[in-house]
Amino acid sequence: MGMGASASPAPDTPRREAVRGSEPAMASTEERTFIAIKPDGVQRALVGEIIKRFEQKGFKLVGMKLLHASEELLRNHYDDLKDRPFFPGLVKYMHSGPIVAMVWEGLNVVKTGRVMLGETNPADSKPGTIRGDFCVQVGRNIIHGSDSVESANTEINLWFTPEELVSYKSCVHGWIYD
Ligand code: DAT
Ligand code: MG
Numbered sequence: 001m002g003m004g005a006s007a008s009p010a011p012d013t014p015r016r017e018a019v020r021g022s023e024p025a026m027a028s029t030e031e032r033t034f035i036a037i038k039p040d041g042v043q044r045a046l047v048g049e050i051i052k053r054f055e056q057k058g059f060k061l062v063g064m065k066l067l068h069a070s071e072e073l074l075r076n077h078y079d080d081l082k083d084r085p086f087f088p089g090l091v092k093y094m095h096s097g098p099i100v101a102m103v104w105e106g107l108n109v110v111k112t113g114r115v116m117l118g119e120t121n122p123a124d125s126k127p128g129t130i131r132g133d134f135c136v137q138v139g140r141n142i143i144h145g146s147d148s149v150e151s152a153n154t155e156i157n158l159w160f161t162p163e164e165l166v167s168y169k170s171c172v173h174g175w176i177y178d
Pocket of ligand 1: 081086090121138139141143144147
């Protein structure tokens with residue numbers, strides 16, 4: 001066997017997969033994100049519409065529950081915002097009624113999920129996005145989505161037990177991914 005026969009691919013070969021633990025993270029069809037329909041989204045009967053968009057996109061639902069979240073859970077969830085002036089109002093709003101908590105799975109689901117949500121402020125959200133289509137004000141922006149794979153993992157562990165996440169084979173997988 002000549003020199004270089006077992007060498008790694010040329011450095012300029014584009015590769016989607018990265019070695020686990022290195023950056024950027026490995027692109028995986030099993031990436032997961034935490035999506036929550038906030039109390040205003042539930043009260044305004046937008047649950048079906050929002051689920052429909054994630055389903056039709058091709059993402060896979062692996063966890064879902066309706067719950068009235070405790071203030072403790074909500075303070076934990078928004079811990080990075082605890083020093084912001086709107087924090088008490090944010091926790092009160094999130095505690096004001098039931099939330100639909102979900103975990104969705106798919107290739108780049110964290111980033112694409114954020115694109116589907118739109119901007120934090122609905123006024124900056126384009127038509128066609130969830131916040132662009134269904135809400136007006138930042139304090140009532142109807143939906144949450146994780147902003148990174150790392151925060152998705154933290155949030156999934158905060159809102160769900162491992163038993164609440166369901167592993168199953170999607171019969172359309174081969175029609176969504178090549
Ligand atoms: P996002 O929900 O887009 O990740 P974020 O994490 O910065 O945005 O903030 C969390 C939530 O806090 C956001 O969905 C709505 C609320 N919020 C953010 N900025 C706000 C502001 N300036 N006034 C009132 N609520 C705000
Ligand atoms: Mg956020």
